[in-house]
Amino acid sequence: MQKITRDQLIEKAASLLGNGTVSCVLGWEKGEFDYDVTPALFETESELREKFVFGDFCGANLSKYLVSKTRKCEGRILVFLKPCDTYSFNQLLTEHRFDREKAYVVGIPCEGMADIERVKELCGDGISSVTADGDELVVTTLYDDEPVRVKAESVLAERCVNCKSKKHVAYDELIGEDGEVLSSARFDEVARLEAMTPDERFAFWQNELSKCIRCNACRNVCPACTCERCVFDNPSSGVENKAAANSFEEKMFHIIRAFHVAGRCTDCGECSRVCPQNIPLHLLNRKFIKDIDDFYGEYQAGAEVGSRAPLVNYTFDDLEPGEVFERGGQDA
């Protein structure tokens, strides 16, 4: 259950639209169901009142939309950003993807977002509505007469269970109180994989990656993937938009995707959220983050604007690739 309400956000947006501070608003609108909320651009107060939503399914990180919207929209854009979204915002600024002056950031607190897959595990399919009530979600399905109640805490998205920060690293204005950077257990699962034998790891990834249907949703949603021309759209790259022909292509796609954002990925978790096949893409990104932290010192992409990404940086006495394995930890 979120502490701030839809109405609070609408009031804020309406007043900023009204006094001319901003000319449009990036927010969320309801999709076909309560739980498939999608990002949307609003230009008038009446549009906001009609369609704007805010709740436990507003996981979508709006920062990436600034890249295209700031080019189209005259004037400033109000964007609502949760703490984790502000890291992506900073990262995009670091990479000069849009003009800071064109964005008006309203930081909003976040109590953690729900994962519809977890709701389905508990309530089954055919969900017709999900509404928040205190610290519970009330779920109605097509097959049950009585609505089912689940604790919001029990259906939190993985990335929110392992939230890295409740602190906004960028904003023009805050609604509610700011939180703290958290110490989370987000690398535990990576460590568990590292402790497996190579055969087990190979089987694990073979199984996960073979589910990929190459919809490219993970790339499209990623705020670190904003190249105007992407290798995955290039027919001569051998990894263009099509279903992978075999397991080599699957691995190739996933290694490239994760490598291209290595050192720039803020661990916002959007890629895993949108994957229709529920592939744990965050375990690939976090492997790079964990390695970078271990080898070159802790680095959080987007924590500040202008920091130098680890892959375009070096020291004279960096670890040799051979030493990586000598350091042990992982089973040979």
Next chain:
Amino acid sequence: MQVKEYKPLIVAFCCNWCSYAGADLAGNNRLSYPADVKIIRVPCSCRVNPMFVLRAFQRGADGVIICGCHPGDCHYTSGNYYTRRRMALLFSMLDYLGIERDRTRLEWVSAAEGAKFAATMNDFVEKVTALGENKRLEDLRCKK
């Protein structure tokens, strides 16, 4: 029955300014290293895009080694420092995906180190031979 001896295919990306010359020196000094090492000359170790490594495996390599100038000696001052970070992360990721870690290597070999070049290649070929054919990063369409 005659069993065909397994010989791995090794792709070695060698920097033009050092390791490629090192390979030349090894040849001039008649130091031997297996003929299954296919050398690809690159202007600097930093030219090696991680994609090259994957491509080599796709096209049938059993092992991929990258050789560059010693740290501090790069012809372009800092190229090999970037190579070092990039490959450390790539190799670690391949290992994470369950691909045998002995199939990849990065070595610094200067133009004067013909003996080191030969020794490195012999050792690498030996390790890869022990692993056998690359099955985990193969692309069957590219098999002859």
